[in-house]
Amino acid sequence: MFQNFRLSMAWLHTWFGLVLGFVLMAVFFFGALSVFDREIDRWAVPESRFDPQPMPSFDNLLRPIFEKMQPTKTDIEQFSSRVNGAMPEQFDTPVRWGAYTTHRDPVLNIFAGYEVPNAIHHDDAIFTSSTIDPRDGRIFPDDSLKIGSQFFYPLHYSLNFHWMDLGYWIVGFSSLIMLVALVSGVVMHRKFFRELFTFRPNKATQRSALDLHNLTGVVALPFHFFFAFTGLVIFAGIYFPVSHTQLEQLHDQHEIHEAEVTGLPHDRAGIAAPIASVDAMVAEAQRRWAERGMAGEVGFLALSHVGDENGYVSVYRAGTDRVALTGEGIHFKASTGEVLREDPPRTVVASVNEFLTGLHLQHFRHWMLRWLYVLGGLAGCVCIATGFIFFVEKRKRQYVKQGSQNARVVDALAVTTVTGMLLAAVGMLVGNRLLPGTLPEGWPPRGNLEEYIFWGVWVLAMAHAFWRSAPVAQARMNPAWIDQCFALAFLAPLAVVLNWITTGDHLANTISAGYWPVAGLDLALLVVAGLAFIAGRHLRRKTQTESATAANELGNAEVQHG
Amino acid sequence: MSLKSSSSSPTLTATHIISRIGAGILGGYVFVWGFIALSLAGLYAVGMPFHDAEAFGSIIGFLLYLVVFLWAFAAQSMGKVWLVLVGSGGLMTAAAALIQHSLV
């Protein structure tokens, strides 16, 4: 098919990069935003704008809440395909209670899983979750959407497209293609080291776009590779569910063996038993960690086989000061509080796996590294966007000669994924501040409306990009780029102003109080507005010179003929 | 985009492209599934903890997916690619099944 290796890699890079690049833009952009997902949550849910809290008392605060929890209508609906017959009305047997927190969480996420007697798969359980204020146990309403951790973050790994889990598969395949694009890109790029610092913005768009594409691709190459790779490893269970299909028997046998070895029972005994003081168990766990020279906070607290004789409580240390997410698990017999097991140090393979996972999910405390991650993510976006621009510029004239509309289509899609995507994200934040706190009866939940606004703005941006794309068919720039830059320069500060009006937390207040989650996002929005304005103005000047040159040439041609 | 065809190398036809993509994606998937299954069953059988064997298989597996995908596009012979990927993938999957059978 190809005359040599380099040509095959070039073909692969160009065509797979073009098609999957649109998905990868969203993955990289919302992945970059996800670094500060909890901070975006604070902006979107003003009631949660207080300082991060440690794990609260289980005995006094969490237990009463857990005991009252039940799956919601939505949870039951989503589970209905996994049962034989009708779903139970009430769920009385909790198999698991859990709470997870990091050093950035003011509010606490808790979840509970319940036995489903007529489930198709015997081990399957129905889960529900809740967000609570750990200071007083107040439960946050379901429809106060945490735009960061419940929308932008899942969007980056699943496109929030859950039909048949297709979103996961599309992102997964795109990630594989990212790895392919990186390797094929290196093969194609002959002057890897010589052009490491090369960026010539004053040359023709095709050259400067390629320079910037190479620059952002090469300097952050380890980052791009590792994030795509570790993303795949994290979801390996979805992409290659070997231990739940072909090797399920081996997996089940192992679980029973594991339960015997660790002393953590695999099944319920069927005998009711009380739950001893979990706070005392947590205190004991913290004492043991301190004894080992690893004093720390509780990151993850879980109760298994709740209310049963075989029940046990697992306390894990938060990985605030390390790359691994949590660790040093200590397990207690639920009814008595005696220590059943201290997790031994990790094996080499487990450490590597934990490092790869933790590197991607970053629950550690390191503000500089977090910002560097955002930089890496945005570099990835620039790499992909300049790839599109290079593609269009290189082929624009060729397509014009052929009378093809291909350049228009690619360019309009590029506008949609660059400025359009930004508009959708900012538009959602604006909507978040404009929608009333409580909606009239019969309206969809507030969170759903915010999501519709996001998708709606994005679709509008796409329609606009296509509508304005005619000049591309004459090898000129699509004015939609300029329009959308200026729209962004208007919307982003609007979000900041609306935050001020609706919550009173304006920048002077938040900066002087040092409340960086909200101040940071407000400042970021203003920076985006500034950059969008500069970009829009620069592009408008370029089109004006472009048409002036064209008019000049036309005038000269007429003179010549005259 | 089309290259001149010589007597020995085929041109960039639609069928050929689809075959390459199929080999890369589907052939690659079968190959990596087999690798992960064999790693999991095989390493567990010789004493590695279950989840370690699973993690090992996944980590190396995705790197292999990258390699075989590139190979599917760089290789001269499509037949060889399909044969190697599906063949060895199938063999590894079967081997894993045999190991499981002997253990449970």
Next chain:
Amino acid sequence: MDNLLLLAAIILCVSGMAWLALAMDVHWKQVNSGALSAQAVRKLRIIGYGALFGSLVCCLVVDHATMASLVWIMLLAGSALTIAFTLSWRPHWLRVFAVPFARAH
């Protein structure tokens, strides 16, 4: 103390990249009018890599190895970008890195 060390890590990394960029003829010419001698190239590369290594050391003092290596690799990326953009828009800002290595006329 940690913040000072991280600041030092940043400064060393950016400086290292500046020196390594200047060791290339095309970038040297953007910043300087003089010629780039082979000796200067060698010295620039040594001090450039040295600064990058110094940056790594600073990172290792602040955090343990697994965290520090992530910080350093990302710093390399950020520094390379910084130097590339400086060369594109304000190359004369890098003159201070070139001066000690410019041959006297």
